[in-house]
Amino acid sequence: MILATWLMLTSHVQAQMVQENEAAIVYYMPKTELVITLEYDVIKRTPGAFYQYAERYLGTKEVVIESSVSYNLQQMKVDMLTSADTERVYKVTPQKGVNTQLLALSEDGRLLGYNIGLDTLSDSKPNIQNSTCKTQCSTSLMPLLEEHFMATSIAKMAEGAAKMIYRIRETRLNILAGDVEHVPADGEAMRLVLNELNQQEQELVELFVGKTSIEHGTHTFVYTPQENVEREVVCRLSQHNGVVSKDDLSGEPIYLTLEASKQSLDHMVESNSKAPMLSQIYYNLPGSAKLTIEYKNKNWVSAAYQIAQYGVAIPLAQDLFIGKQAPIIHLNPQTGNILSIQ
Numbered sequence: 001m002i003l004a005t006w007l008m009l010t011s012h013v014q015a016q017m018v019q020e021n022e023a024a025i026v027y028y029m030p031k032t033e034l035v036i037t038l039e040y041d042v043i044k045r046t047p048g049a050f051y052q053y054a055e056r057y058l059g060t061k062e063v064v065i066e067s068s069v070s071y072n073l074q075q076m077k078v079d080m081l082t083s084a085d086t087e088r089v090y091k092v093t094p095q096k097g098v099n100t101q102l103l104a105l106s107e108d109g110r111l112l113g114y115n116i117g118l119d120t121l122s123d124s125k126p127n128i129q130n131s132t133c134k135t136q137c138s139t140s141l142m143p144l145l146e147e148h149f150m151a152t153s154i155a156k157m158a159e160g161a162a163k164m165i166y167r168i169r170e171t172r173l174n175i176l177a178g179d180v181e182h183v184p185a186d187g188e189a190m191r192l193v194l195n196e197l198n199q200q201e202q203e204l205v206e207l208f209v210g211k212t213s214i215e216h217g218t219h220t221f222v223y224t225p226q227e228n229v230e231r232e233v234v235c236r237l238s239q240h241n242g243v244v245s246k247d248d249l250s251g252e253p254i255y256l257t258l259e260a261s262k263q264s265l266d267h268m269v270e271s272n273s274k275a276p277m278l279s280q281i282y283y284n285l286p287g288s289a290k291l292t293i294e295y296k297n298k299n300w301v302s303a304a305y306q307i308a309q310y311g312v313a314i315p316l317a318q319d320l321f322i323g324k325q326a327p328i329i330h331l332n333p334q335t336g337n338i339l340s341i342q
Contacts, residue, residue, distance in 0.1 A: 024091040025100045027111040029284050030308040030336045031085035034078055034223045034291065036234075036301075038243060038254075041072045042215040050158035054208035057162035064210025071217075071242045076293055076300040081222060082334045084108040085309055092280045097321035103281075106333065114281065114329040161204050168201045219243040225289055225307050229258040237295065257292040262310040279318045281329075284336025286311035306335045 045064045048054075054063045084106075092100055102115040172194065174180045184190040219242070223234065236244050236251030244251045263285050287310025293301035320327045320341065330339040 024093045025103055025105075026089060026091050026109065027103070027105055028084035028086060028109045029088035029090070029282075029311075029313060030082045030110050030334065031088075032225065032286075032306070032308040032334070033081040033083060034225065034305065035081045035220060036223055036293065037077050037079070037218055037220045038237070039074045039076070039216070039218050040237070040242070041074055042217050042242070043070045043072065044068075044213045044215070045210060046213075047210045048207040050154065050161060050207045051210060053155065053158040053162075057158060058165070058205070058208050060209060062209060064212065068240075070239050071237060072239075073237055073295060073300075076295075078291065078293075078301055078303070078305070080305065080334055082110070082308065084110050088309075088313065090280075090282050090313070095280065097318065097323075098279060098281065099326065102326060110333065111281070111283075111331060111336070112333050113331050115326045116328060116330055158208070161207055165201055165204045168197050168204070172197050172201075217242070223256065225258055225260065225309070228260050229256060231255040231257055231294070234293075252296055255294040257294070259290040260287065260307070260310055261289060262287040263312045265312055279316045279321060281316045282313040283316065283331055283338050284308055284311045285314050286335040286337055308335045311336065 045066075045068045047064045047066060050057075051063045051065055054060055090111075092098065092103060094100060099115075104112045104114065104116050106112055171180075175184070175190070175193065175197075184193050219235075221235065232255065233246040233253045234256045235246050236248055236253050238244050238248070238251035241248075241250060246253070286306045286308050288304055289307045289310065290304050291301060292299055316329070320329075328340075328342040330341075331337065332339050
């Protein structure tokens with residue numbers, strides 16, 4: 001049986017050579033790629049114009065005194081991306097019982113099934129892009145009156161801004177206590193007035209304590225599993241420059257470890273079973289790998305994934321295609337293994 005299996009595989013490899021003008025359908029086995037996405041926050045701090053007077057007028061030492069940018073990693077996620085493995089090519093020629101028109105292929109030539117409806121095909125791919133979106137941002141001009149800008153010194157301008165802060169706070173307390181001449185007509189009007197007062201106060205306070213804005217960014221890269229990898233540096237994350245190359249020592253390294261578990265045909269051979277006739281349609285029996293991604297002595301990703309290129313090609317039995325009704329065979333578009341046979 002071992003010799004027969006070896007001969008079958010040897011003849012199978014030779015049979016995949018497509019001759020010129022040969023009538024055949026060519027398809028590929030799938031290849032798995034890992035899409036690794038880093039999600040981080042970009043924190044930007046900008047000092048206010050009157051930061052030197054924050055303790056005097058507002059009684060606080062929590063002040064931004066110089067501009068800075070910092071990147072903080074929030075999470076990592078891994079998605080599966082499937083493409084055609086051009087090194088594993090197979091063909092189907094017209095033969096008894098097998099209708100090549102019933103073969104369902106993906107756009108890149110992967111075999112998805114046999115005798116399945118086009119509306120049932122699902123081959124979604126993750127969206128790969130790097131982006132940075134702002135979650136907090138203010139572009140308001142300095143909220144001071146003309147009299148403050150005409151002050152003869154920065155100290156006088158700071159004093160005027162502090163008086164406006166106190167005035168806003170006093171106005172807000174009077175509105176909440178109903179101690180004003182014109183009270184807002186209803187709850188919605190009250191909410192709008194208070195929101196406007198809060199916004200004005202925040203902009204004035206930022207002139208003393210500084211402004212902090214947070215942006216959410218993502219960086220995505222694609223990793224193709226091949227052999228075992230032990231703590232390979234795939235990139236680095238700098239606290240001040242964000243994601244940098246693995247050769248840029250300004251960032252902390254992000255390590256990737258991959259433990260491959262490849263499939264073998266040894267366990268497929270049974271000594272007391274009669275080998276069936278084989279068709280030219282092959283499915284993929286995938287292998288697996290354990291993926292670990294480490295950053296700052298913490299495992300951000302630790303999971304097992306099915307890897308298509310770690311698998312072996314298994315021929316379907318010709319008996320499936322003998323009969324009046326054609327079988328319905330669904331294959332996993334990501335790994336190539338059998339989902340169902342009807």
